[in-house]
Amino acid sequence: MFGKKFGVVAASAALVSVVLTSCGGAEANNGGTQGQEAAATDSKKSVTLWIFDADPMYQSAAEAAAAEIGVELKYEYIQDETYKTKLSVALAANELPDVFQQHAGKSYRTPVLQSKTVAPLNDTLDSTGLGAQFLDNQLVTEEDGNIYSVPSNISTTLVLYYNKKLISELGAAAPATWEDLQALIKTANDKGMIPIALGGKERWQGDLLYDMLVAREDVNAFDKAINGQAKFTDPPFVEAANKVVTLVNSNAFQKGFLGSAYLDAQELFKNDKAVMWIDGSFNFSSLSTAMGDNLGYIAFPKTGAEDVLSATIGFQNAQAPYSLFVNNSSANLDEAKEFAIRLSLKLNDEFVRKGLPGYAKSEVKSESQNKELSAYAADINKTSKTQAMWFGLLSADVGQEYRDLTQALYGGQLTADEFTAQLETLLRTAE
């Protein structure tokens, strides 16, 4: 036991010391240590929480949950991309905070569970009676019969945001079809505007757009192919890849989009430089705050045979939702468990307040919302199938290879046929 733990720490130290000396070192304090120090100096117990979601409701909900059980909260927001790295290092070195959020998807959830560093929550869910508040199937029971997490977000989906002011200047409307989208791209380019801002550096926005284009051809295409009933070289995949090529060739994305970071690309959209922005519905709050009534929303244009409300890409699936986990080495384990559960329920109240479908019972009433968010709430309730993003269904290494492959498609290194042939080879290994 000692050997393995020491090995992980030693290997991480050797690797990290070479590459991360000035990237994350300053933030290397871990919650467990902080929690222990605080406990020693202060009789009030403390709980450290790591969150990657920028929405301020997370902090207010966490403060309320901490106040309810009388613990001191050490809240740490970490920017999303940094979070992924920081958490994977903390996981490998067993240096986790008391409670932490994790992204949706198998590639993120599996390592957490395999690390054996998280605590089962069954006892606290039962003893506090809070477990009964979660709706059916919203708490994931793992193979060993334990529940290791509680939800931290609802099932968000990929949507298309647009800038109402720029659309108006172009004398156009939000695109409803593939032809509309192409026409809008041409009009925007003619007027010197960026049609779609895309952060290609981190690659995930591009791969999600491809996922969406496939789903719009045939919403069951991925499931059939990954289960061996079809191939990734079948028409839906080729047609979607051809659409990506068409978008790239028609200069749909900003100049140098492959080198643009997600946040830099988002700034182009927020600052009236780009007409459209493809992103998760989880960004409604921050985009609304930045753009006010200038923010427009549509589910996504109809680009294939599927109707716009019959298929969309979601950021989680039932087995791997956005979650809160509790470190089983926490100095205040009982408090940390109860805090995580209460935080989950408070977040649910906030979603319900926004008119979105929650994952637990709530007495909160839906309040009047931003018109676009109300439209989204209505759409999501009518959506008949949500295909989980592919990356979230793949193992970490295959998922990263998939992102490399989609970047090669966007970069013009592969034709649609070459891309799908390589996709077939790569994803067949993940079958």
Place this chain on the structure above:
Amino acid sequence: MEKALSNKKIIALFLLPGLTVFLIFYFVPIVMTAYYSLQDWDGINPMTFIGLDNYTKMFTVDKSFWQAVWNSLAFLLVGVFIQLPVSFALALLVSRKMKGRKWFRNIYFFPVVMSTTMVSLLWVKIYDPNIGMLNTLMDTLGLGAWTGAWLGDTKTALLSVLIVTTWHYVGYNMLILFAGMQGIPEQYYEAAKLDGATGWKAVRHITFPLLSDVLRICIVLNVIYALKTFESVYVMTNGGPLNSTTVIALKMFQEAFLKQNFGYGSALAVFMVLECLIISWVLNKILTQEKIEY
């Protein structure tokens, strides 16, 4: 006290704590990393011994490995053949007795005191093809046809990063070389002047030979820095687009922490350590020469 310090056993005793710390925090992790490089391991589940498979994969299967090696070599070549000569020229300039030389010295050295992350983020903004200063400036100067996507184009991304690292560290080498130049007695130049050796001749026959030790140190430091480059690439391009700027250190990080291939990431770490050691040793052998005295 003097008697105690002349006792080798006592000296060894004093050295022991430092040696222990060195072994635990430097040597042991390196040995452990070499051990993990022989395993198939995701950093979490039990590892499986696979012998040299990770190395076989590295040299024969992984195409982006060779791209990373080439890119690391590009950093090395630019560091030695561009950055160092520029640093030498700047050191010569700021060592001349002219008005404001201290000011120039500080200006050239200023980027070195800035963190690599900050410098990289700054240049990301400058290079931004849509709102960046560089393209705007070129447009203003009538060079619109020369504007580019810089970090977003496979043809220009590596060069763009190399320019930034050169700009960032040119002052560092300049300062070392400048310090070396200050150590050369003035009378050598005066004697040479009487023999008619001024300007470039004085540099060639006096400055160069007497600065050889300092130059060697600068070359070795540049080589090691170039082979370990990570931060600037990570921040500016994350190895993209399409692996055009990926380097060994970044690839090691991506394999270990993003793909959770700790075994393969460890193999890359071992390669990097050996690469640094071998190249530094060879350079030391090549560049070591008899000390020149006038």
